[in-house]
Amino acid sequence: GRQLALQLAVMGAPSLTIVDFDLVEESNLASQAYLESDLGRLKVEATAEACRRINSSIALDIRNERFRRSTDVGNVVFGAVDTISCRRLIWESVKDRCDFFGDVRMTAEVIRVLTACDASGREHYPGTLFDQAEAYAGSCTSRMTIFGANIGAGLLLSRFSCWLRGLPTERDVVVNLLASEMTCQ
Structure with a gap:
């Protein structure tokens, strides 16, 4: 999901909703390109920060939760x-x-x-x-x-x-x- 979000930010997506309940763990560094400084952070926050660095005008709705039928x-x-x-x-x-x-x-x-x-x-x-x-x-x-x-x-x-x-x-x-x-x- 992180790579999709980053590429959408590069493409100039005007808005993006990111839904994830997880924290950045060591196994995510090599497989999802999180930074060492992201360890222990919410994935949605670390990904949103990276997207904003790429595209400061992107409107982000970050949701630290599991996807639900009502989402x-x-x-x-x-x-x-x-x-x-x-x-x-x-x-x-x-x-x-x-x-x-x-x-x-x-x-x-x-x-x-x-x-x-x-x-x-x-x-x-x-x-x-x-x-x-x-x-x-x-x-x-x-x-x-x-x-x-x-x-x-x-x-x-x-x-x-x-x-x-x-x-x-x-x-x-x-x-x-x-x-x-x-x-x-």
């Missing part, structure tokens, strides 16, 4: 969360309240970017959700690398950019960095 959302929602159960909660909560939904998933060097911004994507996305018990259970650093997070954020924002311009948007993009493979549908 207010805009017409664009990006999900970059740790668990598939949280993805399901977000999707079920926003699917009828937003025009563009994007989700970035990562396990080590495999990145998956999903969008639901048309009938095809909205039909496809629920089929990508599964039980939490089936999810990969490695450490944060084995699930995510900073270069993968940046690539995933960039891929999702490129799909968002296409949607904004009325261009076709792939609903499911998988990149395997180790194998140098990319598939789109």
